[in-house]
Amino acid sequence: MKFWKYLSVFVLFAGSAALSGCGTSEASSADAKAESAVQASIPVGVIRVQRGDIYARHTGTSVLEADFEAPVVAKVKGDLVEILVEEGDRVKAGQVLARLDGERLKLAMERAGAEYQRARKEYARNQNLLELDLVAPGTFENLRFEAEALKAAYEIARLNYGYTRIKAPIAGVIAERLVKTGNHLQVNQRLFVITDPSQLMLELYVPQQNMGRFSVGQTADIRADALPAEVFEATIERISPRIDQKTGTFRVTLRILDHSGTLRPGMFARVAVVYDVHNDAVMVPVEAILDEDIEKSLYVIEDGVARRRIIETGITDRDMVEILEGVSDSDTVVVVGQGGLRDGTLVTEHAG
Template sequence: MRTKAIGILLASSFLLITACNNSEGNENQNNDQDSTLVVPVEAATVLKGDISAYYSNTATLEAEQEATVVAKVRGVIQEILVEEGHRVKAGQVLARIEGEQYRIEAERAKSTMDRLNNDYKRSKELYEKGAISVEEYDNKRFEYEAQRAAYELAKLNEEYTAIKSPIDGVISERFIKVGNMIGTDQDVFKVTDFDPLQAILYIPEHEMAKIDQGQPAELKADALPNQVFKGHVERISPIVDPTTGTFKVTVVIDEKNSKLKPGMFGRIKIVYDTHTATHMIPKVAVLSEDENQSVFVIKDSTAYRKIIKTGYVNGQNIEVIEGLEEGEIIVTTGQGSLKDSTKVNVVRS
């Protein structure tokens, strides 16, 4: 019986020792696997290029030149010669008012003027001969000159029955119809010159030192996605509005494009500084922690953490002022799972 108990004890001890050995072996195997873990990442190369800093804002496109054409005489619209969308030249006739009454008035004024002119000439001859007084001569001259002015006014009113465009442009609105009775100074057309188009920005005063006349600008219109139009800063107001703390900046769009229309909503970027031949990387590669910024640099399939100093951000890229050299490979995706000196496998670059 004693011999049997000793046998059971020895068997139990053997099983316990074997289990401990297996546990230690598994732990060592796991440690080996952890030390050789390879993390898949995406990467990019540090490049050199130009990067700009810009001020961005939104505005509605406007026509630099736009005129509301008004009637200069009263009358009935007899004829309309243009429609909305038609391109017109300065001085082109847009519509006509019935002008018979104005023609008759001009002829009557001319007839009276001719008669007074003859009287003036006769009085001049008599005055030179001393037959009439200076007062009589001056009265005839004044009557003639007053009637000449009346004739010129009547002739001008007759000419005003032809409604003309004051500028080159496109008919953007028509306010009249044939047969309408219109009065003096009534709106009849709106003419818009689409070249150039401009955007008016109201920029906070603390940005004034950055903005200068002639700086390049870019426009993106919501109605025309994926298209960028070039422009420049044309004018800068020298004063700051004390109620809003802003100053007025006029950006002119340089590119001629029939798709751009006044009234479109646009997003404007004014480029106020550019760094040339500077180091750039995708901004998604940068990790920010406290006040430090860093990236993971890949060398010999190992990722090493590097502290960097950044500059301008433009689109998807960010400028690196210190910490990286051209040609170095940095992690752009997967860096959140990395520690310093982690083995990596670049799956896409």
């Protein structure tokens, strides 16, 4: 009797355990399916399609040059006895920059002056004699020619003595000092280089097929590597009509507007010339585009699913691309993670 009692208890317990195990298995199966669905969804970075103005730019590199630059040279030879300016000093046109030992040239000037004064007085005395017919006209003419020649010799000597005071030919900044006190200078030897940093230019060499895109007065953005956080404005001042046969390029000269005075000649600069603009254009970031062999595409998100769209692109401006066909400004496109997508892939969206 006790046996049957214990057996019935065991059967009830076993049945309860079986039912409990069946419920647990079904719940585990549902959880696994949900987890599998979550795992099948690929996380991607997305961004909304934008509208705005997009600019077509020709980009290039160049070196800044001063529009006004002049070497300062010695016009007479002599020993350099005094330097009055240093590199970085701002000077005016005609300002004395250095002095040469001028004693020898001063004496030569005084001698030439004395000879001219003697000849001038002799000429004046004989002019009175000519009026009294006491001197031949030919002799008088020779005296006049001699006085004029000595006057010219005196002016040259005076000019040479003045050249011992070396002056600035233009206003600007001393960019280079090439001599030291005590140097013996020869004629045409360079002492300084003066530049005007307020008048900066650069030359851009452009492929000939782009000649129709440029015109005088167009604006450009200038970025100097030495000042990466600043953008300067420039305008096209002249365009060479000649094509270089070796390079197939033509020269475009731009004038830079630097109101701050921070740019310097010799700086390496990056140039972007705007030659076209599309207003109210549909745009996406460059990284959204998949550039394949024969077509370009991107992925658009529709109800949590990635859909591949074939697109036609227009202007590329730095990090943005104009989309002519394929998307609208209401679409959201994938910018991160699209390399692992296929049309119809489930995705989890994150702000790109």
